Amino acid sequence: MSDNRTLLTDMAAGLFADLAGKPFDVAWPQVAEAGFSTLLVPEEAGGFGGDWGDVLAVLRLAGLNALAAPLAEPVIAHYLLAKAGIAAPEGLISIAARGQRVPYGRHAAAVVQVGGGTLSLYHADACAFDEGLSPAGEPWDAVSFIGAAAATADCDVDLLALGAFARVAQASGALEAAFTLAIDHVNTRVQFGRALAKFQAVQQAMAEFSEEAAAVDASAAACAAALDYGHASFEIAAAKLRMGIAVDRAVPIAHRMHGAIGFTIEYALNHLTRRLMGWRSEFGGDAYWAELLGRRVAGLGGHGLWREMAARTDRLVG
Amino acid sequence: MQIFPLHPFLPEGDIPALRQQVRDLVAQHEARWPIELRANCWFSFDEAFSKALGSAGLLGMTWPKQYGGHERTMLERYVVLEELLAAGAPAGLHWIADRQTGPLLLRYGTEAQREKYLPGMARGEIYACIGLSEPGSGSDLASVRTSAKKTNEGWRINGQKVWTSGAHKSHAALTLLRTEEGSERHTGLSQMMIDLDTPGITVRPIIDMTGTHHFNEIWFEDVLLPHDALVGVEGNGWKQVVAELALERSGPERYLSSHMLLVALIDAMGPEPDAPTAQLIGRLTAEMWTLRQMSMSTIAKLAAGEDPVVEAAIVKDLGNAYEQALPRMVQAAVDADLAGKSDLSRLLTWILVASPSFSLRGGTPEVLRGIIAKGLGLR
DSSP: OOHHHHHHHHHHHHHHHHHTTOOHHHHHHHHHHHTGGGTTSOGGGTSOOOOHHHHHHHHHHHHHTTOSSOOHHHHHHHHHHHHHTOOOOSSOEEEEOTTOOEETGGGOSEEEEEETTEEEEEEGGGEEEEOOBOTTSOBEEEEEEOSOOSEEEEOOOOHHHHHHHHHHHHHHHHHHHHHHHHHHHHHHOEETTEEGGGSHHHHHHHHHHHHHHHHHHHHHHHHHHHHHHTOOHHHHHHHHHHHHHHHHHHHHHHHHHHGGGGGSSSSTHHHHHHHHHHHHHTTSOHHHHHHHHHHHHHHHOHHHHHHHHHHHHHTTOO | OOSOOOOOOOOOSOHHHHHHHHHHHHHHHGGGOOHHHHTOGGGOOOHHHHHHHHHTTOSSTTSOGGGTOOOOOHHHHHHHHHHHHHTTOOOTTTHHIIIIIHHHHHHHOOHHHHHHHHHHHHHTOOOEEEEOOBTTBSSOGGGOOOEEEEOSSOEEEEEEEESOTTGGGOSEEEEEEEOSTTOOTTTTEEEEEEETTSTTEEEEEEEOTTSOEEEEEEEEEEEEEOGGGEESSTTBHHHHHHHHHHTTSSSGGGTOTTHHHHHHHHHHHOSSOOHHHHHHHHHHHHHHHHHHHHHHHHHHHHHTTOOOHHHHHHHHHHHHHHHHHHHHHHHHHSOOOTTOOSHHHHHHHHHHHHGGGGGTTTOOHHHHHHHHHHHTTOO
């Protein structure tokens, strides 16, 4: 971990903890002010000059604190604009991946869309939004472009995949936070004369929970390493799918451990689990990524799968 | 608390060349391996292949050269192991010596024991098994009763071991014995390296539910062992066994037991499967890919001198769950003729029946989750 990353994560950890539970109009200005949006923009272009490992570390902290503000979206938008040599407009820039609603679209000053090998930047006045809400109550707005793009450029990036990576990164943090809540609860809540943590059935369930959080952590880190290498389509498909499995297994345990206490609107758990439920669908759900990955593997052949996986980690060495 | 920070797997040396060396070796021998054998590599025996691995320098890879080893890194050994497992290469003969008995002798054995066993193990010529369980002593190993009594002429051994995999093919058994009469539980236990051709030893087969013979009973009737059969410190056997078992939980073998079935599924469905089949392959790939990342991270942590007890238990539990679910998911999704002759049919039938064993060897889910919970501070 670089010194820069330690500084970055220290700052993010402090700020996001302060902003936990705060609404968008409080949280977003402070996130914007801190400059996270240019995390992936090179230093010479006025950005932070970070890598995907830095993005993972920051998004993980955002997920851990259930940050009620966009972060992945402006990071990805600024990254793509800088790559394309297009000047980024002021204010929040969100992303429109194919077939996806635009997170926080109604609050955005501009939207970056990628399709057919072309990146298009639309200002807010060229966008019409059909407003909706995620399961966690965050704006998920379907966009129609009613005006011309302010700028376009060639772009071979899979925006859907970058969005999927962001949700895996956030989920790794949210799972840790939910796990920590559950640990604290079972260690302190006394029933039948002893702490819940003393019951073997509870221990076994918590162990299972930890395994799912671990799987998402490991897959998110492997994706960041692959993105930094330059090609991560295989890894992101696998990781997004694995995240779906983890949500499927871990969210019920988190709530089971808490009983009715965890099902209230006041208790912090719902901000984590409702986000996890939403992220499982966002930027491609299980079926989408499973079919995409499965078709790719079918093309590789039975032994080809292993050879591809080995080659993809060997390339990171040396 | 991040439960599983990913430890980067960064082996030294030419890793693609090492993989190619293993793949070439497999290609030279695979013609004589039936498909079921490749789905059962822990308990498949091919002496010529074990010796070929030894000649190629792929056994005892991390051991000192003075004992026939090759002084390569743990990560290089890991690469070789995962290649062999992914190819379903038979490992039954050399497996335990290379993975557990050899390293244990290096750590605790006498100079004479190392010189006697290690070079042959590294050549793929000396095979070992582990005598732990007894009829009354399964998960609760501390209750072993097979005894070793110190006499002037040597140790006198009496009792019975059971579930000893590969004993009928092994030259020696590293055996846990009660060396202090009347001792209880974890105290008074010692390990001994017992040559299985010693008079008074009887090895009897137990056939498992797949019809395979790998389990055995070993009977000891007044067996006389020399004093120097003791491995490590008298009375320290429990601690040594725990260290030995830790070597069992961190490897790639914990998620690859069913891999040949995934290979056969992909090949049988062809390059353009229908959507549900593609989704099944995608899902299985995602789980396997994730387990590989976790397994590599765990071995990298071990190689860095840390003790990833919780990580190893997590990889084994998730890995076993995956490799056991795989045949069930394939059965549910594919209309397979379980009596059929295709690779897919034969592998599916074999692995369905073999799969209950995957979560027995090296600890059941309940045992593993207990270890994880303890690591999480929950007990």
